[in-house]
Amino acid sequence: MNLVDRLAELAQAHPERLAFIQEQGSKSVSITYDKLYEEVCAGAESFRKAGLKQGDTILFLHHINIQLYAALLATFHAGMTAMFVDLAAGDHLIDHSLHLHPAQAYFASPKAHLLRFHSASLRKIPRHFSSKWAPFTTAWPKYRAAVHSPAQLSPDTPALITFTSGSTGKPKAACRTHGFLTAQHQALSEELDMQETQVDLTTLPIFALANLASGMTSVIADSDLSAPASVNATRIQQQMQRYPITRCAASPAFFRAMLDQNAFPDFRTVYTGGAPVFPSMLERISQQHPSTQLVTVYGSTEAEPISHCNWSHCRDEDLEAMKNGHGLLVGKPNAYTKIAIIKDHNGKPLPKLSPEGFEAITLATGSPGEIVVTGDHVLKGYLNGLGDDETKIHVEDTVWHRTGDAGYLDEDGRIWLLGRCSAKLAPKAGETSPIYPFGVEAQAMYLPGVERAALVDHEGKRLLAIQGKASDPSLSSLQAQWNIDLIFPMDTIPVDKRHNAKIEYPALRKLLAELGDNAG
Template sequence: MNIIQMLQLQTMRRPTAAAIIEPAGRLKDRIATFASLEESSARGAAFLKECGLRSGDVVLVFQPMSIDLYILLLALFRGGMIAMFLDPSAGLKHLETCCSILPPQGFVGPPKAHLLRLASPALRSIPLHLVIGRSLPGARSWKNAEDFAPLREDPPDSPHAPALITFTSGSTGAPKGVVRSHGFLREQHRILEQTLAMNAGDRDLTTLPVFVLANLASGVTSIIPDADLRRPGFIDAAPVLRQINRLGPVRTVASPAFLECLCIAQFRNGGPVHGFRQVFTGGAPVFPQTLQRFAHIFENADIIAVYGSTEAEPIATIRWADVTAQDKGKMVSGAGLLAGIPVPGLRVGILDNRRIVARGVWKSAQFSDFLLPAGETGEIIVTGEHVLKSYLHGHGDSETKILMDGDVWHRTGDSGYFDQRGRLWLMGRTSAVIQDHRGTLHPFAVECAATQYPGVCRSALLQHGRKRLLLVQPRDAAGCVSLKGLSETLSWAGIDEVRCLKRIPCDKRHNAKVDYPALIRMVEKHRR
């Protein structure tokens, strides 16, 4: 059963229930029911076929989170077409590179997105252009889909057929294509439904596009925040807080930066945010002081940190209520960040990446020699039905995939270890581990401890020349951090220098993960 068939099942069960609610002006909403999504997407599929698109064709989508986006996605799935997503903030070169790796047959987006055609030869060369919104020269209007009879053909049901393609940023090399098949989406939905406790009829404040698909399959109403989700760490929180009060979502899944904005605004207003039963946060490391702040503001809600990656989402979860005083003490003293128990159906191992050199096919007896026992730190590897088996055209597989007895294991690039209770602890990126004459120092061992020091908002550990350098960002713009006191607190880490920065650069997608390449450039520029 694919996403379309799951939607059809929910349409039979609750045709008039709201499937998606999106803001349409102050205190106004646009609502799509399960039945209207089914009808509109079927008309859209017929229109796409009339435009000349066929099963297997790739369509580049630049539409932001909206009802129109999901009508389009479902229409593409009905026709057996593949939706391709790129990050416009990654720049024109990234766009051109990705389109050369996988040339699309169609391009869809709002009028603003079509302005990119003026600067992009790759976009201009795409045969079909569709615009969602006001009409534009050289593009067919998506509104024309309303005039078509719904396509009632059964959607393709091959679990191996591609459904979605995204690309990694390519910040450390060529972008890699991440292909999610219909079978992958089904398995991911199954895991998310269990992990997030999705119940038909619930309302969810949904900030991440893939979670709307999971909600549709579970009969959950998705509320799209009244905010610019392209920059989750810089949203205007007031309209979102009004939505929460008015529409009553019981759950949200959001980046820590998005939730921080809500917390700061609500703290100024006074009083907690009521209504949420569960607040899930991830997409970046969520350190203890952040979870504690969420627990204070989102009163009566279960605060749950989710660890995962593009290739395997989710991997592990931890309830803040289950974190003991002893766990908190360990995180202050260099044990890293507690990620929790791996999700059901996923196998997780710790690879001794100091010894492994050969890649490719392994036998279990050989492979087990390179897996570390509890308490020892290595690279986190995962395998399961919702773990990406291969990148587009196999580019990147040799560095990140291990085949063992028919199972494909994915190398996450994250360092970690298991404790004696089977809980996973994170130690940061393997590429950021410091190894010098004093030994090995993992970034999260220091950063998790540093962010719990008074006045520290964010921290980042670097090896700069021969020095162990810790950079910290104060919580308040006018605030300060006792660098001497912090250095003394972290004496066990042997930090050579602690510096204060007004802002540590973060990733563009979640605005929450430290952008180490950008940070290194800042440090180098300052040195010059």
């Protein structure tokens, strides 16, 4: 098997169908399925001519565009492994990643090749490829090669390695095989209703691969996709006018930014996830665009997707529950994912368990705890096993992934998210259970003037940080309900660099500590 087998099929069945469209300066550039496959074959041939062989690893540092996807698919075609590093976590991650898993080649933009002056690890990589001409590199081939079949591989052949800092700050490498990515596409295509001939505004790299496998057209969003909260809504509106875009999947920060610019496009369907999706934002979209179908998607790097929730299917009692601090509804697990809620053992490795032992730590319906999942598209382990001890549970032949999220299942089998296990607050005197942040934060986000909210423990006090201009009376009942010691207004609450939407609780605690008495 090979992931690129599907592209070869589509190139033959629908040669003239557009695979990608992107903006390039003042003009649009597009490529059809057959021309894309020709470029992929040429790229695979270029890699082999440079001395690379099946099983070698190529490190990618490149912005999202057609050439990136062509080079990535060429890597898969040749039976090689693509490796990506999340630069948002810091340049030091490059050195650490290459120490854990050396690369035999480096594919980058001319600008990213300048990093070789600063990184000895990059200079040690023996072969260098560039999407455009750059000194001492092999330029991406401009010619089309005669098409040839992809290398045939076993399902467990590594295809894609991604390094991230992880929630603990310790770099971990997720290694996805050809079999894993095939299973992930199957789950994504059903969960996101991917159908041939649809046109998707693309902001998330992994979704573009699923779009290709589904025979769709991907319009690469005309924006800096490394900073979704900084989207230029006017440019997106212009793309909507040029192309028959019907759908978009993006971080909630991407959609919120367009709302704030009063320029939200008239999508037929919106899929959003990767960070908490608060109902207050979905209500704003629904009020302005009642015909737009809104779907929240729950998943993670290790398990994408887990579930989805169609906003139109939320009942009145669901909305009231979210408004009153009962968590965020993210729907039923999909058919490819098995889920359990276990006792919260956050930060503590768990030993191998028997089925009876696993059942003993599994909680009943309605009881909050740690969310664990398993399935063919759920990562069974990290590269070299680094990070497995604290994130995996082995129950005979089944490997469960510990998501690090807290939540519970309701009577209908739907998942309600409560927040990160690591962000929970200890109960005060008279309280019987810890408090997780999402419920309080979602409730606060409904209050007029509140742009963002974060609940943390600060010097033994329960503190609710508020970004925006909320009136004191609107916060008083919330403060009393959750026994909050201090409401603390802030100009900006720190969020993650990748999605621009997840609260960075460690960074917030550090900032509050620096403020000293002003936050006490």
